[in-house]
Amino acid sequence: MPSSISSSEALVGVPDHAGESAPNRYARRTAADRPGVAQPVPERPVPAQPWGRILLGTVLLLALLVAGWEEYWRAYGVSPGNTNTYGLWAIQRRRIDAGEGNATVLAGASRLYFDVQLPVWERLDGRRPIQLSFEGTSPLTTVEDLAADANFTGRLVIAVEPDLFFSGYQYRAGAIRYAKKESPSQRVGQWLSMRLIEPYLAFDDPDYALESVLARQPWPQRPGLQSHTRVRKLAETEADRNTHLWSKLETDPQYREMARSIWRQDFEPSPDDPSPAEALKIEKEQIERMAKAVAQLGAHGVKVLFVRMPSNGEYLAFENREFPRARTWDALLASTRAPGIHFEDYRQLQGYYLPEWSHIAGSQAERFTAALYDIIRRDFWGPGASGSADKAQAAK
Amino acid sequence: MVFNSLTFVVFFACVLGLHSLPFSWTTKKINLLIASYLFYAAWNPPFVILLWVSTVVDWYAAQGLVKARRERTRHAWMLLSVIANLGMLGYFKYGQFLLDNFTSLMSAIGIAYHPAHYDIVLPVGISFYTFATMSYTLDVYLRRAAPAQNLLDYALFVTFFPHLVAGPIMRPTELVPQFAQPRRATGDQLRFGLALMTLGLFNKVVLADSLLSRVAERVYDSDKIPGALDAWAATLAFSGQIFCDFAGYSTTAIGAALCLGFAMPDNFRFPYAAVGFSDFWRRWHITLSSWLRDYLYIPLGGNRHGARRAYAALMATMLLGGLWHGANWTFVAWGGLHGLYLAVERALRARFANYRPSPLVFVLLGLLTYTLVNVTWVFFRAKTFGKAWVVLRGMAGQNAAAKPILATFSLISVAAVVGGLVLTHWLMRARTLESVVARTPAAAVCVVWALMAFAIIIAQGAGNAFIYFQF
Numbered sequence: 001m002p003s004s005i006s007s008s009e010a011l012v013g014v015p016d017h018a019g020e021s022a023p024n025r026y027a028r029r030t031a032a033d034r035p036g037v038a039q040p041v042p043e044r045p046v047p048a049q050p051w052g053r054i055l056l057g058t059v060l061l062l063a064l065l066v067a068g069w070e071e072y073w074r075a076y077g078v079s080p081g082n083t084n085t086y087g088l089w090a091i092q093r094r095r096i097d098a099g100e101g102n103a104t105v106l107a108g109a110s111r112l113y114f115d116v117q118l119p120v121w122e123r124l125d126g127r128r129p130i131q132l133s134f135e136g137t138s139p140l141t142t143v144e145d146l147a148a149d150a151n152f153t154g155r156l157v158i159a160v161e162p163d164l165f166f167s168g169y170q171y172r173a174g175a176i177r178y179a180k181k182e183s184p185s186q187r188v189g190q191w192l193s194m195r196l197i198e199p200y201l202a203f204d205d206p207d208y209a210l211e212s213v214l215a216r217q218p219w220p221q222r223p224g225l226q227s228h229t230r231v232r233k234l235a236e237t238e239a240d241r242n243t244h245l246w247s248k249l250e251t252d253p254q255y256r257e258m259a260r261s262i263w264r265q266d267f268e269p270s271p272d273d274p275s276p277a278e279a280l281k282i283e284k285e286q287i288e289r290m291a292k293a294v295a296q297l298g299a300h301g302v303k304v305l306f307v308r309m310p311s312n313g314e315y316l317a318f319e320n321r322e323f324p325r326a327r328t329w330d331a332l333l334a335s336t337r338a339p340g341i342h343f344e345d346y347r348q349l350q351g352y353y354l355p356e357w358s359h360i361a362g363s364q365a366e367r368f369t370a371a372l373y374d375i376i377r378r379d380f381w382g383p384g385a386s387g388s389a390d391k392a393q394a395a396k
Numbered sequence: 397m398v399f400n401s402l403t404f405v406v407f408f409a410c411v412l413g414l415h416s417l418p419f420s421w422t423t424k425k426i427n428l429l430i431a432s433y434l435f436y437a438a439w440n441p442p443f444v445i446l447l448w449v450s451t452v453v454d455w456y457a458a459q460g461l462v463k464a465r466r467e468r469t470r471h472a473w474m475l476l477s478v479i480a481n482l483g484m485l486g487y488f489k490y491g492q493f494l495l496d497n498f499t500s501l502m503s504a505i506g507i508a509y510h511p512a513h514y515d516i517v518l519p520v521g522i523s524f525y526t527f528a529t530m531s532y533t534l535d536v537y538l539r540r541a542a543p544a545q546n547l548l549d550y551a552l553f554v555t556f557f558p559h560l561v562a563g564p565i566m567r568p569t570e571l572v573p574q575f576a577q578p579r580r581a582t583g584d585q586l587r588f589g590l591a592l593m594t595l596g597l598f599n600k601v602v603l604a605d606s607l608l609s610r611v612a613e614r615v616y617d618s619d620k621i622p623g624a625l626d627a628w629a630a631t632l633a634f635s636g637q638i639f640c641d642f643a644g645y646s647t648t649a650i651g652a653a654l655c656l657g658f659a660m661p662d663n664f665r666f667p668y669a670a671v672g673f674s675d676f677w678r679r680w681h682i683t684l685s686s687w688l689r690d691y692l693y694i695p696l697g698g699n700r701h702g703a704r705r706a707y708a709a710l711m712a713t714m715l716l717g718g719l720w721h722g723a724n725w726t727f728v729a730w731g732g733l734h735g736l737y738l739a740v741e742r743a744l745r746a747r748f749a750n751y752r753p754s755p756l757v758f759v760l761l762g763l764l765t766y767t768l769v770n771v772t773w774v775f776f777r778a779k780t781f782g783k784a785w786v787v788l789r790g791m792a793g794q795n796a797a798a799k800p801i802l803a804t805f806s807l808i809s810v811a812a813v814v815g816g817l818v819l820t821h822w823l824m825r826a827r828t829l830e831s832v833v834a835r836t837p838a839a840a841v842c843v844v845w846a847l848m849a850f851a852i853i854i855a856q857g858a859g860n861a862f863i864y865f866q867f
Contacts, residue, residue, distance in 0.1 A: 026665055027827050027828040027831065028662060030661055030662050030665070030678075030686070031686035032665075032679075032682045033678070035686070035689055036694050038541045039567040039661070041569075041573055041574055041659060042570055042661035042662070043659065044650070044659035046584045046588045046654075047830045047833040047834035049584075049833065051583070051591075052583065052587065053842075054842045054845065055587045057839070057842035057846070058842050058845045059846075061842065062849050062850055065846065065847075066850065184437070184439075184441065185403045185438035189401050189403040192403065193402055196402070203854065204856060205856075209606070209856040210851065210854045210855040211610075211855065214809075219805045221804065222800055222803055222807070223800070224800045225800040225801075225802075
């Protein structure tokens, strides 16, 4: 149809540059060059090339590159496993609202996540617990989320890993929001990834993503900026989030030393740290919020148990220095009036090999799980157990 | 669903498979329509209803326009379409914004107004498909186009999944005629379409998400005060990120459509090689800028009623264009700055009508344009004016308390990616991708394609949403 609009009616006149005639300025006309008219069907030419051969060559070269990359990481010691995504966490979280509201739930950071082996717990208890821990992340918001969920009426083990728990630090803060807003597309994507990608590709791990690999190359240090190496791969995860410390931490002294050096970065003061007064205020807030959540959980019949998971070496020294037991752990139990297990109070929870001072070696995690479960059953949740911290203390 | 997801890979394989089966053309179009609804429902199924509302309202409005004998009736049908579409957009996108501003205004004059809290979820891509459907009614109203012959073709025009949620914003005359005859991609179209999709996803997953987004986040989403190097690096990173993200989406969409045998228009023409802002807007998000020009700037008077009216129309268009991007005054400021730039350029062009810059000055003017575009990106990226001022002060070297924020790797990433991007735009500014590919040896095309695909795979993108989905 004809247009009543002049073709020179651009948004602001027609640009006119040195040596550029209009046809040269833009190689292909678009709606930008046709003001006020019905736009025609666009041009979409295909460049003259032997596209069949190009595609074949591309597929072959791509296959070679992917196979080489996979082989490289397998030679490094990596094997295929599930990726600890928010989608994987959401699958476990949904179990509570899908008929397993009376289950035992584990909420903590990486120590509870790596050190407790779900098959062992299931063998002893008869039911597999739901693992909702997240590495580098205070369990507080997970506990608050469970407290607000009337479907949850089971038992809750909350791990205390002092530097995360009392600072409120959350490396993986988005899981709850993700689980609540997860789209059908994301659910399908998670399902497909667990079946088509993760069981076959070892390099499918955030630690070996392109950006992670590039970022950890020995780039020159920028003056005035404190260097901070990101935490490397520490664990291997299964489909229901049963996780154990990666054996490389036990077998490769260099890798183990690197993991320790990464923790050491946090043992030194940083300009980003809160002031001592602010840190104390944060500690107090974390305890108050946890006490409120525990009270809410109690109101719908949930049994709560705190566990201070084992650490040793320089990590334990750091925790004792920055988060002394009397000020943190004892205050938490007093405030929440919930029972707790501190690994230092139980011989059965001591003497394990923690390659990088923070997590129990994968080869010993089953023994640790059995020991922890026995204590819980004997002193807290089993038939005849008092459920009271005082009585448990006396029974040791 | 997003293009950069495993779900889409499987979805698209199924769509391609279905489209190649020997069904009738009508059945194939119905398949595409159902697939497009599934594509949209994969975010939030109930919002498909909004698509239906938008489709049905404009279908009947256009029918009414054709049948109407009186000009007043035609006006009424056109207004029905505009009010229904903008009403929906206004409620979902600007409802909370308007309420917040009203509350602030009341508070400023001493009235404590406490409205009920509304948790309005923004339907993904609503700004894109409302503009597409409005262009249908408006083109019929302006007698630029005849209405679609049947509802199926029209519904498929609105819903066709490659352009549905983030453009390119299609006009009915660009797409509806393509549904009239059976279309199936030739072998070469399919292969080139896949190559375009790889290029688009490389831009998004590797360049935007893996190498640039975190750099911008570390400065724009933190409380730290940036110095000149950090502020510029973060802003340049965002300029690269938003181009690679959005142009990546458009290229993937064009490739996906081509794999099915359909042609979609260019949405970008190497914009960071623009010299001047009118040139920039003929290279950046072309389908939006031309939409705003055709349905807002020209109806407001355009260039036809003297300079003063043209400046007012220009500024109104750019302010509303800014607001289209998001319900925040920072977007309005972004649009306002572009309006100001365009106005100044217009005045300078009138004053120096015979000036022809030398090649060196031409390049310098291009770099000046890019620099000033970066200033506008600060308002686009910053969530608040406070943050925008902090970054702008940093860019001007005025943050005395600044300490280094970005590590060497981040600075190198920005220099390499954004430097490469701007250089590529200059080399390509008067070329098309197709013309360059046609002249490149086949072996080189093969290696580049495989390397891009490999980089996408090892980047392990987390399926991050495209930035423009929120608009």
